[in-house]
Amino acid sequence: KAGVTQTPRYLIKTRGQQVTLSCSPISGHRSVSWYQQTPGQGLQFLFEYFSETQRNKGNFPGRFSGRQFSNSRSEMNVSTLELGDSALYLCASSLLLATQETQYFGPGTRLLVL
Amino acid sequence: KNEVEQSPQNLTAQEGEFITINCSYSVGISALHWLQQHPGGGIVSLFMLSSGKKKHGRLIATINIQEKHSSLHITASHPRDSAVYICAVRGGPSGSARQLTFGSGTQLTVLP
Numbered sequence: 001k002a003g004v005t006q007t008p009r010y011l012i013k014t015r016g017q018q019v020t021l022s023c024s025p026i027s028g029h030r031s032v033s034w035y036q037q038t039p040g041q042g043l044q045f046l047f048e049y050f051s052e053t054q055r056n057k058g059n060f061p062g063r064f065s066g067r068q069f070s071n072s073r074s075e076m077n078v079s080t081l082e083l084g085d086s087a088l089y090l091c092a093s094s095l096l097l098a099t100q101e102t103q104y105f106g107p108g109t110r111l112l113v114l
Numbered sequence: 115k116n117e118v119e120q121s122p123q124n125l126t127a128q129e130g131e132f133i134t135i136n137c138s139y140s141v142g143i144s145a146l147h148w149l150q151q152h153p154g155g156g157i158v159s160l161f162m163l164s165s166g167k168k169k170h171g172r173l174i175a176t177i178n179i180q181e182k183h184s185s186l187h188i189t190a191s192h193p194r195d196s197a198v199y200i201c202a203v204r205g206g207p208s209g210s211a212r213q214l215t216f217g218s219g220t221q222l223t224v225l226p
Contacts, residue, residue: 044216092157103147110155
């Protein structure tokens with residue numbers, strides 16, 4: 001089985017722009033979670049989607065949004081980019097809701113905001 | 115909010131040494147995860163624990179629910195074990211408690 005894939009792998013944007021990141025989970029997995037990793041804050045939970053519904057959201061401003069499609073692929077969008085949004089964005093998939101299940105992580109998208 | 119503390123922050127060991135990384139958390143949890151992150155960013159899930167002990171190859175993870183503490187042990191360490199090891203906890207099965215809260219990670223370097 002192919003692993004979790006994320007596109008693009010690297011991205012450079014300028015302040016004020018918006019960005020959309022994509023995540024394709026492992027085939028058959030229905031849960032996708034998104035995380036942000038920065039040197040200062042470490043790993044932080046962004047949101048979790050299951051069956052096209054957002055099931056959980058972390059403590060991030062409304063500029064961060066996401067969605068999940070019927071094939072379980074997920075996108076996250078960040079509008080009005082700020083310098084502090086520079087980070088590694090990771091998605092992870094699991095078969096069912098990520099409660100008692102192992103999550104499989106993608107390679108991440110490294111976003112640099114100038 | 116569950117706070118997760120890891121120690122040490124940095125660890126350098128000689129090849130073959132026994133290594134222990136510790137994780138403490140502040141409130142009740144439904145599960146604790148140990149993750150490994152190599153340079154470049156990819157994360158691999160090593161263990162998910164809710165009680166007791168798990169072993170996979172040279173890696174052993176233990177958890178003490180009463181003391182709110184978990185340890186990750188690496189026996190016969192090897193340079194390829196060099197990575198950041200991250201502890202993460204899930205507070206409960208539903209609602210905001212279900213989200214993972216992460217420790218700051220332990221940078222392990224194993225010298226040949």
